[in-house]
Amino acid sequence: QVRLQESGPGLVKPSQTLSLSCTVSGGSITNGDYYWSWIRQPPGKGLEWIGYIYYNAKTYYSPSLKSRISMSVDTSNNLFSLKLSSVTAADTAVYYCVSFRQSWDTFDMWGQGTMVTISS
Amino acid sequence: QSALTQPPSASGSPGQSVTISCTGTRSDVGGYDYVSWYQQHPGKAPRLVIYEVTKRPSGVPDRFSGSKSGNTASLTVSGLQAEDEADYYCSTYAGSHNLLFGGGTRVTVL
Numbered sequence: 001q002v003r004l005q006e007s008g009p010g011l012v013k014p015s016q017t018l019s020l021s022c023t024v025s026g027g028s029i030t031n032g033d034y035y036w037s038w039i040r041q042p043p044g045k046g047l048e049w050i051g052y053i054y055y056n057a058k059t060y061y062s063p064s065l066k067s068r069i070s071m072s073v074d075t076s077n078n079l080f081s082l083k084l085s086s087v088t089a090a091d092t093a094v095y096y097c098v099s100f101r102q103s104w105d106t107f108d109m110w111g112q113g114t115m116v117t118i119s120s
Numbered sequence: 121q122s123a124l125t126q127p128p129s130a131s132g133s134p135g136q137s138v139t140i141s142c143t144g145t146r147s148d149v150g151g152y153d154y155v156s157w158y159q160q161h162p163g164k165a166p167r168l169v170i171y172e173v174t175k176r177p178s179g180v181p182d183r184f185s186g187s188k189s190g191n192t193a194s195l196t197v198s199g200l201q202a203e204d205e206a207d208y209y210c211s212t213y214a215g216s217h218n219l220l221f222g223g224g225t226r227v228t229v230l
Binding site for chain 1 (some may be wrong): 123140152154155158165166167168172175177196209212217218219220221222223224
């Protein structure tokens, strides 16, 4: 069973770039049935899809965030990454890495999440 | 595109049923049979309970069921148990590799 684990700094200064990685275990990131996703949840609020990446590095981003997002994939190390630039306090959230299973059209496996606070 | 619309709260007594709605448009909920539902307990990551409107992953009790009519999808939890108290979110594909979530519904077991 696929497991996902986020890593990265828990505190980022305003206007800087938030960088997170997600290590995939129990399966290959090159499995063609999956897109590798980022989803965030501000404290006390709902879920927001950020975007996803395929193993061949093809990316799809949320229209509301696409000007600030960059995603990459490292198939050698079975991990994928997120960069979100020009962050503000509104980007404070729990960030989840999640597998999107194409054959089920759904987010089937979730990482535990990592809290990122934007503050000086 | 706007988030899908869910009621903020729902409740039921143990053993009863509760139904949560998720309303979108014909461009998202109404246009695809790709609605999913997730359960989230406080401080935990969401867990998939329904996908493709009606299907349950293995390990999810058959007390959880999904349906759709027009632009509105629904999740029903039958035979409510204390452990079902959680936040529930719907999501759907909205075309052109765009995914939307609902605002979430807090289910309380009275």
